[in-house]
Amino acid sequence: MRSLRTTRVIRWMSLLAVFALVAAACGGTTGDTTTTAAEETTTTEAPQETTTTPPPVEGDCPDAFCVKYNIHPDAAWADGTPVTAADFAFTYETIMNDQLDITSREGYNKMTSYEEVDDKTFLAVFGELYAPWQTLFSAIMPKHELEGKPFNSYWDDLITLGSGPFVMEEWVKDERIVLQRNENYWASEVPHTGNPLGDVQTLNIVFLEDSQTQVQALRGQEIDMFYPQPQVSLVEEVDAIEGVEWEAGLGPVWEHVDFNHSDPLLSQKFIRQAIATGIDRDAIVEAVVRPIAADAQPLGNTVWLNTSANYEDHFSQYAYDPVAAEAYLTDNGCAKGSDGIYECDGQRLSFNWATTAGNEGRELQFALAQANLAEIGIEVNAAFGPAAEVFADEFIFGDYTVWQMFNFAWVGSPDPSGGNTIYYCEGGAPSGFGDINVTRYCNDEMEQLVRATDTEVDPAARAALYNQADAIYLEDVATIPLYQKPTFFAWNAAISGPKDNATQVGPFWNVGEWTGKELITFGADQQPESMNTFEPDGNLFAAGIVATAVLEGAYTITPDFRYVEQLITSAEPIVPAGG
Amino acid sequence: MGTFIARRLLYSIPVLLAATILVFFGMTAVTDPISQIRLQPNVSQQTIQNIIDRKHLDEPVVVQYGFWLRDVFFNQFGNTALGDQPIWPDLSRAIGNTMQLVFISELIAVVLAVVLGVFSAKKQYSFFDYATTTISFFGFSVPIFWFALILQALATWFFLETGFRLFYTFGQSSFAPENAFIDRIQHMVLPIVTLSYVSIATYSRYQRASMLEVLHSDYVRTARAKGVKERVVTMKHALRNALIPVVTIAALSFGAVLGGAVITETIFAWPGMGKFFIDALIRGEVYTLMAWLMVTAVAVILANLVADIVYGWLDPRIRYD
Numbered sequence: 001m002r003s004l005r006t007t008r009v010i011r012w013m014s015l016l017a018v019f020a021l022v023a024a025a026c027g028g029t030t031g032d033t034t035t036t037a038a039e040e041t042t043t044t045e046a047p048q049e050t051t052t053t054p055p056p057v058e059g060d061c062p063d064a065f066c067v068k069y070n071i072h073p074d075a076a077w078a079d080g081t082p083v084t085a086a087d088f089a090f091t092y093e094t095i096m097n098d099q100l101d102i103t104s105r106e107g108y109n110k111m112t113s114y115e116e117v118d119d120k121t122f123l124a125v126f127g128e129l130y131a132p133w134q135t136l137f138s139a140i141m142p143k144h145e146l147e148g149k150p151f152n153s154y155w156d157d158l159i160t161l162g163s164g165p166f167v168m169e170e171w172v173k174d175e176r177i178v179l180q181r182n183e184n185y186w187a188s189e190v191p192h193t194g195n196p197l198g199d200v201q202t203l204n205i206v207f208l209e210d211s212q213t214q215v216q217a218l219r220g221q222e223i224d225m226f227y228p229q230p231q232v233s234l235v236e237e238v239d240a241i242e243g244v245e246w247e248a249g250l251g252p253v254w255e256h257v258d259f260n261h262s263d264p265l266l267s268q269k270f271i272r273q274a275i276a277t278g279i280d281r282d283a284i285v286e287a288v289v290r291p292i293a294a295d296a297q298p299l300g301n302t303v304w305l306n307t308s309a310n311y312e313d314h315f316s317q318y319a320y321d322p323v324a325a326e327a328y329l330t331d332n333g334c335a336k337g338s339d340g341i342y343e344c345d346g347q348r349l350s351f352n353w354a355t356t357a358g359n360e361g362r363e364l365q366f367a368l369a370q371a372n373l374a375e376i377g378i379e380v381n382a383a384f385g386p387a388a389e390v391f392a393d394e395f396i397f398g399d400y401t402v403w404q405m406f407n408f409a410w411v412g413s414p415d416p417s418g419g420n421t422i423y424y425c426e427g428g429a430p431s432g433f434g435d436i437n438v439t440r441y442c443n444d445e446m447e448q449l450v451r452a453t454d455t456e457v458d459p460a461a462r463a464a465l466y467n468q469a470d471a472i473y474l475e476d477v478a479t480i481p482l483y484q485k486p487t488f489f490a491w492n493a494a495i496s497g498p499k500d501n502a503t504q505v506g507p508f509w510n511v512g513e514w515t516g517k518e519l520i521t522f523g524a525d526q527q528p529e530s531m532n533t534f535e536p537d538g539n540l541f542a543a544g545i546v547a548t549a550v551l552e553g554a555y556t557i558t559p560d561f562r563y564v565e566q567l568i569t570s571a572e573p574i575v576p577a578g579g
Numbered sequence: 580m581g582t583f584i585a586r587r588l589l590y591s592i593p594v595l596l597a598a599t600i601l602v603f604f605g606m607t608a609v610t611d612p613i614s615q616i617r618l619q620p621n622v623s624q625q626t627i628q629n630i631i632d633r634k635h636l637d638e639p640v641v642v643q644y645g646f647w648l649r650d651v652f653f654n655q656f657g658n659t660a661l662g663d664q665p666i667w668p669d670l671s672r673a674i675g676n677t678m679q680l681v682f683i684s685e686l687i688a689v690v691l692a693v694v695l696g697v698f699s700a701k702k703q704y705s706f707f708d709y710a711t712t713t714i715s716f717f718g719f720s721v722p723i724f725w726f727a728l729i730l731q732a733l734a735t736w737f738f739l740e741t742g743f744r745l746f747y748t749f750g751q752s753s754f755a756p757e758n759a760f761i762d763r764i765q766h767m768v769l770p771i772v773t774l775s776y777v778s779i780a781t782y783s784r785y786q787r788a789s790m791l792e793v794l795h796s797d798y799v800r801t802a803r804a805k806g807v808k809e810r811v812v813t814m815k816h817a818l819r820n821a822l823i824p825v826v827t828i829a830a831l832s833f834g835a836v837l838g839g840a841v842i843t844e845t846i847f848a849w850p851g852m853g854k855f856f857i858d859a860l861i862r863g864e865v866y867t868l869m870a871w872l873m874v875t876a877v878a879v880i881l882a883n884l885v886a887d888i889v890y891g892w893l894d895p896r897i898r899y900d
Binding site: 099106152156174175206208209210217389391392519521527532535536540 | 627
C-alpha cells in the first residue's frame with residue numbers, strides 16, 4: 001500500500017509553482033519597448049505643422065463660440081445613406097451619454113448645444129471659446145445604424161458600418177481581422193490627400209507579438225507590413241531584407257524624467273538644475289534615438305516637439321555642463337562627502353530613478369544618466385518595476401517616498417491641449433493635483449497661461465501662450481525633457497503608397513490609395529479586446545488602424561501634423577457678432 | 580474508485596478557495612484595475628466612476644473579494660474592468676487552443692520518451708544510450724525561445740529556397756486556405772516540435788533511470804529466473820512500474836503547460852493560454868489575469884488527480900482508501 005501524501009505535497013508545490021510563474025511573468029512585463037537602431041534608407045519625417053486652423057469670424061452664434069461644419073455633399077456611408085448633420089449630432093449625443101464608457105469627452109463637454117442647420121450643415125455651439133476644436137468629431141457614427149442599439153457592446157466585435165475606403169468584414173477571434181474595399185466609397189479620390197484610390201481589395205490583419213517572429217514573417221512573406229516598436233537590432237534586420245522598404249518617423253510621444261517635487265531635496269531648484277545640467281541628453285539621444293531617426297535632437301519643449309513649427313528650445317540653458325552642474329551645488333553650500341556624493345543640509349544627494357523594467361532603451365538611458373550624475377557627485381539608483389506596477393495610481397501619483405525621479409513617456413497629439421492637465425495644480429488625480437500632474441509641481445503663472453490656451457482661438461497667439469508657459473516650466477526644471485520617440489513602419493516593396501504617420505492616426509491614414517497587391521497582410525502586435533475605439537478597451541493599436549480605415553471624421557491628421565478635412569469640405573469657427 | 584475521486588474533488592474545494600484568496604489579494608496588492616485608463620489625457624472622470632461602481636472598487640478589499648468570488652463561481656469569472664466584456668468566451672477559446680497543442684505535444688513526448696527511455700535502459704552504455712543521452716542534454720540546455728527561433732528561421736529559409744511553404748512560422752491559420760486541415764497542420768508543427776522536444780528530453784531521462792532501477796529489482800530477477808521471456812519481463816513486469824515517475828512528471832507538466840506555454844505561444848503567436856496571459860498583462864486587465872490564474876490552478880489540481888488515478892491502474896498495490 002502506498003500513501004498518497006506525497007502526491008498531495010506535489011500538488012501544493014505545483015500550485016506554488018503556478019504563482020511563482022505568474023510573479024515572474026509580472027516582473028518581466030513590457031513597458032513600451034524603446035528605441036535604438038540603425039539608420040539608412042530611413043527618411044526621418046520632420047513634421048512641421050502648418051497652421052491650417054482657420055481664424056474665427058464674426059457671425060450668427062447663439063453662445064460664446066460656434067463651429068459650423070460643412071459636410072461634403074457626396075459623403076455617404078458604405079450602405080449608400082448620406083452622411084448628414086444628424087450623424088454629427090448623434091455622435092455628440094453618444095459621446096456625452098454618461099451611461100456609456102466613453103474614454104474622453106474632452107471638448108464635447110464644452111458644447112452647450114448644437115443645431116442641424118440642414119442635412120449637410122452642423123453647428124456646434126460652445127459656452128466658451130474652445131481653441132482645439134479641430135480635435136473634435138475625429139470619427140463620426142452612423143445614426144441610422146447605431147440608434148437604439150447598446151453602444152457599449154454593439155461595436156465591440158464588428159464596426160458594422162462606416163464611411164471609409166474599407167469596410168470591416170469579420171473578426172475571427174485569435175486569428176485575424178478582415179477588411180474589404182468599400183465598393184460604395186463616396187469619394188473618387190482620397191479626400192485628405194487628393195490622390196487617386198488604390199487597388200488593394202483586402203486587408204488581413206493578423207496578430208503576432210514577438211518582434212523576432214514579426215521580422216521572420218516579413219522575410220518569409222507571411223506578412224506584408226508591420227509597425228513595431230523600433231529597436232536597433234530589429235531595424236538592422238529589416239534593413240537587410242530584400243524587397244522591403246521602411247520608414248522612421250518622429251511622433252507625438254515624448255520621453256522625459258520627472259522630478260517628484262514633494263521631495264525635500266528635489267523641491268529645491270538648484271538641485272534640479274544640477275541634475276539637469278549634469279545629464280548629457282545629447283549622448284542619450286545619440287545612443288537611443290539617432291540610430292533610427294538620424295535627425296533627432298534632445299527635446300527642449302514639453303508642449304511643441306522638435307518637429308513642430310512652434311518649437312522653441314527652452315532647455316538649452318541646461319545643456320550638459322558638469323562643471324556648471326557642480327557649481328550649482330557648491331554655490332548653495334553643498335559639500336562632497338567621503339564617498340564622493342554631495343550632501344546638502346546634511347542630506348545625501350541620492351535618489352531613486354523609477355521606470356518600466358525590461359525596456360532596453362530606458363535601461364540604457366538610466367545607465368548613461370547614472371554615470372553622468374556620478375561624475376558630479378549625485379547618486380541615482382535604479383527602481384525599475386513592471387508597467388502594471390509603476391503606472392498604478394498608488395505608484396505614479398505617489399509622493400517622494402514612492403518615487404523621486406521617474407522616466408516615462410507622455411503620448412501627445414498634434415494639438416497639445418490633451419496634455420494641459422499635466423501642468424495643473426488641481427484635478428482628478430488621486431494625489432489631488434492636476435488629472436495627470438504626477439510631478440506635484442505648481443506654478444500659478446504658468447497654469448494661467450496654459451488655461452488661457454483653451455480659449456485663445458488665434459493659432460499664433462495660442463502657440464505663444466504655450467511657449468510662455470513652457471519656458472516657465474522648464475526654466476524651473478519641473479521635469480527633464482529627453483527626446484521625441486521614433487516610430488518605424490516596414491512594408492513589402494511591391495506595395496506603393498504606404499507612408500508613416502507617427503500621430504495617433506497611424507499607418508493606415510492613407511490606406512485608400514495603396515496599390516500593388518490585392519491582399520495585404522498586416523502584422524499587428526496584439527489582438528484588441530474591442531473594436532470600439534470610443535471605449536477604454538478599444539484603444540489598442542489594431543483597433544485604431546481598423547477604425548482609421550473604416551471610419552472617417554471631420555478632420556484627420558497627416559504625417560506632417562496637419563488637420564485636414566475628410567468628411568467635410570470646410571469648418572468655420574464663429575464668434576458672435578460684437579462678442 | 581468513485582469514492583476516491585469524489586473525496587479528492589472534495590479535498591480540492593479548500594485548495595481552490597485558498598487559491599482564490601492568494602490570487603485576489605495577491606493581485607489587488609500589486610495592481611490597479613484602472614491605472615491604464617487613468618493616465619490617458621483627458622479621460623472622462625464619469626467613465627472612471629462607472630468602472631469603479633461596476634467593480635465596487637470603492638468598497639473594502641474584502642467586499643471586492645466577495646463580489647469577485649461570486650463572479651468566479653456563478654458568472655463565469657465576470658467581466659473585464661475597462662470594457663465590461665465577458666471574460667469566459669476569450670478564456671475558453673484560449674484553453675481550447677492550448678489544449679490542441681498540449682495534448683498532441685504531450686502525447687508525442689510521452690510515447691517517444693518512454694520508447695527512448697526503455698531502449699536506453701535496456702541498452703545501457705551502448706551507442707544508442709549515449710546518443711539519446713546527448714540529445715536529451717541538448718534538449719535540457721537549449722533555451723526554448725532559441726530553439727523556436729531556429730525552427731522559424733529554418734522554415735523561412737526552406738520557403739525562400741524552394742518557394743514551397745512547408746510550415747508557417749506563426750498563427751493558427753492562413754487567410755482563405757485551400758485545405759483548412761492541412762493548413763492547420765502546417766501551422767501546428769513548429770510549436771508542437773518545440774514543446775515536445777524539451778518534454779522528450781526530460782521524460783526520457785526519468786524513464787531511463789526508473790527503468791534501470793526496476794530492471795535490477797528482485798521481482799524482475801525472479802521473473803527471469805522463472806523463465807519468463809525477456810520481452811514479457813520488460814514490457815509487462817518492468818515497464819508498468821517504471822512508468823510511475825514519468826506519469827508524475829508528465830501530469831505535473833501537463834497542468835503547468837495547460838496554464839500556458841508562454842514562450843512557445845508568444846513566439847509562434849499561438850493564441851492559447853500563455854499568450855492570453857501575456858496579452859492580459861500588457862493590457863493591465865486584472866480580472867482577466869485572475870481568471871487565468873484560477874483556471875491554471877484548477878488544471879494543476881485536475882492533472883494531479885488524473886496522475887493519482889493512473890498510479891492505481893499502473894500499480895494495484897496503490898489503494899484508493
